[in-house]
Amino acid sequence: MLRTRFCELFGIEHPIVQGGMQWVGKAELVAAVANAGALGMITALTQPTPEALEKEIARCREMTDKPFGVNLTILPTVKPPPLVEYREVIVGSGIKIVETAGFTPVDHLPHLKAAGIKVLHKCTTIKHALHAQSLGADAISIDGFECAGHPGEEDIPGLILIPIAADQISIPIIASGGFADGRGLVAALALGADGINMGTRFMATVESPIHENVKQHLVDATELETDLIFRQLGNTTRVHRNVVSSEVVSILNGGGEFADVRELVVGTRGRRVYEVGDTDLGIWSAGLAQGLIHDIPAVGELVNRIVTDAEKIISGRLAGFVC
Numbered sequence: 001m002l003r004t005r006f007c008e009l010f011g012i013e014h015p016i017v018q019g020g021m022q023w024v025g026k027a028e029l030v031a032a033v034a035n036a037g038a039l040g041m042i043t044a045l046t047q048p049t050p051e052a053l054e055k056e057i058a059r060c061r062e063m064t065d066k067p068f069g070v071n072l073t074i075l076p077t078v079k080p081p082p083l084v085e086y087r088e089v090i091v092g093s094g095i096k097i098v099e100t101a102g103f104t105p106v107d108h109l110p111h112l113k114a115a116g117i118k119v120l121h122k123c124t125t126i127k128h129a130l131h132a133q134s135l136g137a138d139a140i141s142i143d144g145f146e147c148a149g150h151p152g153e154e155d156i157p158g159l160i161l162i163p164i165a166a167d168q169i170s171i172p173i174i175a176s177g178g179f180a181d182g183r184g185l186v187a188a189l190a191l192g193a194d195g196i197n198m199g200t201r202f203m204a205t206v207e208s209p210i211h212e213n214v215k216q217h218l219v220d221a222t223e224l225e226t227d228l229i230f231r232q233l234g235n236t237t238r239v240h241r242n243v244v245s246s247e248v249v250s251i252l253n254g255g256g257e258f259a260d261v262r263e264l265v266v267g268t269r270g271r272r273v274y275e276v277g278d279t280d281l282g283i284w285s286a287g288l289a290q291g292l293i294h295d296i297p298a299v300g301e302l303v304n305r306i307v308t309d310a311e312k313i314i315s316g317r318l319a320g321f322v323c
């Protein structure tokens with residue numbers, strides 16, 4: 001059994017988090033993660049309205065009686081969502097764990113804390129992690145350059161970012177970006193983290209609510225097949241490389257502006273990828289960890305495998321080095 005202070009603080013069995021994932025972080029996956037003893041997050045903004053989020057939380061509760069959280073992503077979007085209303089639903093539903101991500105959680109943290117909610121803030125820089133800690137966040141999820149979604153603009157991989165975070169931050173730290181197996185969990189713990197966060201790896205599981213073609217595509221893909229888009233716009237996003245991402249990179253590299261790629265990157269096209277299984281229909285997030293994915297296990301099997309492998313590595317291979 002591997003237990004860290006993160007497990008104690010958040011009331012979970014294993015130090016593994018499934019971070020928010022647009023169009024993927026739905027009740028089926030989150031409940032499976034919770035039932036496996038890890039911490040899943042329903043992605044608030046995947047739900048079209050705050051009312052729909054309330055129903056999704058209730059649906060998740062029907063599938064698990066273990067703790068789970070909700071991700072509230074604070075990022076610039078073409079159509080800004082009513083974040084305050086989503087937050088009110090989270091509080092009103094009695095959720096006790098929230099993953100905030102993106103911009104500073106300053107507007108939301110006091111309301112979440114007042115409701116007795118534990119906040120895991122996800123960010124990509126030490127500066128932002130320290131800021132969130134000073135605001136009263138309970139734990140930090142630090143996303144290295146390897147990650148899917150938003151790696152930030154500083155391009156610091158986990159091997160550097162995690163130990164620096166561990167040196168400077170006193171609250172529990174979750175290492176995020178590029179984790180997919182027991183070796184990664186051991187490495188994160190060795191670097192000073194209290195657990196790992198995974199996105200890409202959880203996409204390729206039985207309970208992940210996306211088309212089988214996309215899951216198989218992740219199994220077949222290597223670490224070489226991602227693109228960083230929106231670098232020129234200061235909103236870098238790591239996505240799975242396909243015809244659309246290549247076109248976006250080429251237009252922006254050629255001096256194009258957001259308006260020139262808007263139709264290509266629209267979220268509804270990304271959603272269709274997961275619905276119909278055509279991986280070239282739009283932009284969809286995936287991280288370098290896709291190079292470590294070789295199968296599509298049930299979530300429970302995956303979590304158990306990661307923890308068991310980590311324990312074996314620590315008590316076997318690593319212990320064997322100490323003489």
Ligand SMILES: Cc1cc2nc3c(=O)[nH]c(=O)nc-3n(C[C@H](O)[C@H](O)[C@H](O)COP(=O)(O)O)c2cc1C
Nearest residue numbers: 019020021022101147148149177178198199200287
């Ligand atoms: C398909 C997908 C969608 C994501 N959407 C979000 C999101 O809406 N909000 C968020 O905070 N993080 C989002 N992320 C990032 C994950 O929560 C997590 O931080 C990241 O995937 C970790 O890196 P990894 O993919 O290498 O495990 C997304 C990741 C993936 C793979």
